[in-house]
Amino acid sequence: MKIVIPGHPDKKAVLAGDIMTRAAVDGDKSPIKVLITPEVADKVVAIQQKTKQANEFRHQSEVLIEERDNLVKEVEQFIRSSRDILGGLDPNEP
Numbered sequence: 164m165k166i167v168i169p170g171h172p173d174k175k176a177v178l179a180g181d182i183m184t185r186a187a188v189d190g191d192k193s194p195i196k197v198l199i200t201p202e203v204a205d206k207v208v209a210i211q212q213k214t215k216q217a218n219e220f221r222h223q224s225e226v227l228i229e230e231r232d233n234l235v236k237e238v239e240q241f242i243r244s245s246r247d248i249l250g251g252l253d254p255n256e257p
Contacts, residue, residue, distance in 0.1 A: 166178075173214060176210045176211060176214045179207045179210060180207060180210075180211055182195070183199065183204065183207050186199055
C-alpha cells in the first residue's frame with residue numbers, strides 16, 4: 164500500500180483523520196497502534212476542529228463579502244454623483 168503524503172495542510176488533516184480512523188477499526192491488529200499516543204490523538208482531533216472552524220469562517224467571509232459588494236453597488240450612483248458635484252465646484256482641483 165502506497166500512501167502519498169499531500170503538501171497542503173487541509174489534505175494532510177484529512178489524511179491524519181483517515182489514518183486514525185483506520186487504526187481504530189483495526190484495533191490491536193493495527194501495525195501503527197504504537198504510534199498513536201494520546202498526544203497524537205489529541206492533536207489530530209484539534210486539527211479536525213480547527214479545519215472545520217476555518218471552513219465555517221471561510222464561508223462566513225464569502226457571504227459577508229458578497230453582502231458588502233451588493234451594498235456598494237447600491238451606493239455607486241451616490242459616489243459618482245458626489246464626485247461630479249464636488250468636481251464641478253472647483254474644476255481646477257485634481
